[in-house]
Amino acid sequence: MILGLYEAHLPVSNKDRSIEFYSKLGLELAWQDEDTAFFWIEKEKSQLGLWEGEQYKIPYHPSVRHIAFRVGYEELKDSVNWLNSIHIEPVPFGKRSSVEPFVRPHQGNASVYFNDPDGNSLELMCYVQVPERLRTITEKVSLKDWEKMIEDENSIQNN
The missing domain is CATH 3.10.180 (2,3-Dihydroxybiphenyl 1,2-Dioxygenase; domain 1)
Structure with missing residues (x-):
């Protein structure tokens, strides 16, 4: 039934700065809107969603960030x-x-x-x-x- 991971998400404070960072890693921007950006991890297989907002202040824990x-x-x-x-x-x-x-x-x-x-x-x-x-x-x-x-x-x- 499960074939792989479709998407995962991270909170960010500045979407544009994060787009620049994840682009340096070689990830391709799939789409964006005013506070969200999605990158292909594997094209048309899995994505990373970046969500701009205050949630980036949540203390780090591997289950969250x-x-x-x-x-x-x-x-x-x-x-x-x-x-x-x-x-x-x-x-x-x-x-x-x-x-x-x-x-x-x-x-x-x-x-x-x-x-x-x-x-x-x-x-x-x-x-x-x-x-x-x-x-x-x-x-x-x-x-x-x-x-x-x-x-x-x-x-x-x-x-």
């Missing part, structure tokens, strides 16, 4: 450079001090975080293949350390 964009693994590896190239600063996630991409082995995904101009939390995220032996790791692992772990795991499997 967070969006994760799906990217490929290779793109995630270069995501910090890409964000910096379009003048967007990555931010550390949670208690991490590094802005570098990291893997959540027990969830089978990898991420890097950044914020929009209103402090909405944005994430670039991809799926990663996790060998059975590593699926119990619940701490976040830097992408560089993860690749070393996978290299070691492959060496074990091949011997």
Whole structure:
């Protein structure tokens, strides 16, 4: 029945500034009116709605002001450079001090975080293949350390 996500929404304080920001991310503006703008995340499949108003003042919580964009693994590896190239600063996630991409082995995904101009939390995220032996790791692992772990795991499997 469910085929995917059709739309998600974020509150913004200034629609025009937000249009400029999300356009820098490569999203295509689908339509806008006086206080709303919709961007295609995947053309004719999913959209992000931006709603100008006072709701941007709601304190951040991932259930209220967070969006994760799906990217490929290779793109995630270069995501910090890409964000910096379009003048967007990555931010550390949670208690991490590094802005570098990291893997959540027990969830089978990898991420890097950044914020929009209103402090909405944005994430670039991809799926990663996790060998059975590593699926119990619940701490976040830097992408560089993860690749070393996978290299070691492959060496074990091949011997």
